Amino acid sequence: MNERILVVDDNSDLRELAETILKTQGYDVTLAENGKEALGIFDQRELDLIVSDISMPEMDGFALLKAVRSRDAGAAVPFLFLSAYSQKSNLAQARRLAVDDYLFKPFDARELLEAVRVRLDRRRAVKIFDTREAHLQSVLLMANVIEARDSYTGQHIEQVRKTALLLGKALRWDKPSLVILEFGAILHDIGKLVVPKRILNKEGEFTSEEWDIMRKHPEEGVRMLEGIHHLKPAIPFVLYHHERWDGKGYPEGLTGENIPIEGRMLAVVDAYDALTSDRPYHQGISKEDALEKIEAGSRIHFDPYLVKKFIELEDQLP
Numbered sequence: 001m002n003e004r005i006l007v008v009d010d011n012s013d014l015r016e017l018a019e020t021i022l023k024t025q026g027y028d029v030t031l032a033e034n035g036k037e038a039l040g041i042f043d044q045r046e047l048d049l050i051v052s053d054i055s056m057p058e059m060d061g062f063a064l065l066k067a068v069r070s071r072d073a074g075a076a077v078p079f080l081f082l083s084a085y086s087q088k089s090n091l092a093q094a095r096r097l098a099v100d101d102y103l104f105k106p107f108d109a110r111e112l113l114e115a116v117r118v119r120l121d122r123r124r125a126v127k128i129f130d131t132r133e134a135h136l137q138s139v140l141l142m143a144n145v146i147e148a149r150d151s152y153t154g155q156h157i158e159q160v161r162k163t164a165l166l167l168g169k170a171l172r173w174d175k176p177s178l179v180i181l182e183f184g185a186i187l188h189d190i191g192k193l194v195v196p197k198r199i200l201n202k203e204g205e206f207t208s209e210e211w212d213i214m215r216k217h218p219e220e221g222v223r224m225l226e227g228i229h230h231l232k233p234a235i236p237f238v239l240y241h242h243e244r245w246d247g248k249g250y251p252e253g254l255t256g257e258n259i260p261i262e263g264r265m266l267a268v269v270d271a272y273d274a275l276t277s278d279r280p281y282h283q284g285i286s287k288e289d290a291l292e293k294i295e296a297g298s299r300i301h302f303d304p305y306l307v308k309k310f311i312e313l314e315d316q317l318p
């Protein structure tokens with residue numbers, strides 16, 4: 001969708017000139033004659049940026065900026081002044097009100113477009129970051145629920161997340177893939193929410209019924225995430241992290257590269273974490289011993305290429 005820009009100026013020639021320039025770049029432009037009219041528009045529609053004159057009848061640019069900043073929706077909307085004034089006192093006041101940029105009239109097209117583009121780029125980046133943060137927070141909340149039930153997990157989820165990111169970076173995954181990897185690593189065991197506590201925290205061997213229940217956790221996890229749009233891409237991590245290279249894993253018993261890379265990768269990371277952390281029934285082993293065991297599981301349990309890559313990370317592993 002085109003970004004929406006509001007241009008506010010009492011001079012109709014300047015207003016239309018700015019409109020023409022901005023429209024050449026495909027922006028969706030709305031015009032207002034003064035601050036009051038602009039504020040009315042601001043309250044009715046979502047805007048991505050405001051360009052405003054300072055001196056105007058009814059409500060001037062300063063009052064408009066102040067009013068916009070005092071609203072929740074206006075706290076982060078880029079605001080540019082376009083003014084003939086060049087007095088220092090004006091600049092100082094504009095800065096106090098947290099204006100984003102200040103252009104002097106007469107302006108040229110390039111100058112205006114550049115100022116607008118820079119602010120919109122920044123706004124887009126901040127928006128993406130905020131959404132990602134919000135997702136991460138909700139995901140961490142869910143992960144904490146798993147940890148609260150599962151006494152051995154402790155630092156488990158955090159360590160798996162960090163280790164998975166190290167491996168993802170070593171594999172040169174791009175940024176969006178790393179974000180999904182992070183979600184997948186945090187949520188891979190979320191299906192354990194349906195496993196009764198007495199089984200989860202059992203110290204001795206599982207009975208075969210208990211195993212059956214335990215082995216359902218990848219599919220249960222998928223069921224939980226299926227309906228959550230932004231978490232769907234993380235599903236392969238959840239579903240396939242207990243598959244084995246030799247086909248003896250679950251739930252599908254896939255072999256070798258038929259196992260999606262997400263599952264092959266998390267299998268190595270998860271095993272490393274399980275080996276190195278203390279559990280009720282065993283003490284964690286050293287990094288060196290854990291890597292030796294993982295190497296021994298190459299082509300049996302794990303993807304040999306990923307094992308090699310993982311061992312190369314030795315110095316960086318927790």
Ligand SMILES: [Fe+2]
Pocket residue numbers: 188189217241242
């Ligand atoms: Fe698991």
